[in-house]
Amino acid sequence: MPLLSLLLNVLWVVTGGIWMALGWLFAAVLMALSIVGLPWARSALTIAHYTLLPFGQTAVRRDEFRGREDMGTGALGFIGNVVWFVLAGWWLALGHLVAAAALAITIIGLPFAWAHLKLALLALWPIGTEIVPSDDMGRRVAGRP
Template sequence: MPLLSLLLNLLWLVTGGIWMALGWLLAAVLMAVSIIGLPWARSALTIAHYTLLPFGQTAVRRDEFRGREDMGTGALGFIGNIVWFVLAGWWLALGHLISAVGLAITIIGLPFAWAHLKLALLALWPVGTEIVPSDGVGRRVPGRI
């Protein structure tokens, strides 16, 4: 991890990263306990890790990154996103939005507010996305499973 990303991630933890990662973790646990929500639980854990250390990583559409559609990027992914939105997406997005507003008041908090806004959008519609290193965004990985 580059030094700048490490520094930003450390500051991020203090400015809401830990709390929002715990929110994602809670969503994953609730999904897993329901058993029906198991497909979303793994994704929520992945995004909880991303929420804990967002700098140096980015969320991309999986079909654009891999160059092909899969179950999560087609019609089933659309339905999955609707179910996710109803069960957990709206309250996670609201948490990120509140954090962003609080951080945007200060000049120092602006980069972290921007990160919370990006995570709020991801919270609304996460199915069909993949978390990749920021330096790997331009590279597609055809055939990668």
């Protein structure tokens, strides 16, 4: 992890990023307890990790990144995202929006507010998304494998 990403991630955790990561973890536990929600629990755990350390990583559509569709990016993924939105997506997005508003009050908090806004969008529609290191995404966009 580059030094700037490490510094931003430490500041993120100290300024409250850990609370939203715990929110995602709580959502994952609730989904896992239902047994039926295990696919959503896996996504929530992945995003909980991303929420804890967002700098140096990026969320991308899995079909665009891998170049092929799978179950999570097709019709089943759409249905899964609708279920997710109703059960957990809206309250996680609301938490990220509140955190973004609080952080946007200060100039120093603006990068963290922006990260919360990106996470709020991800909270609404997470299935079919993959978390990749920012370096991998840069290589992929540049056309290099």
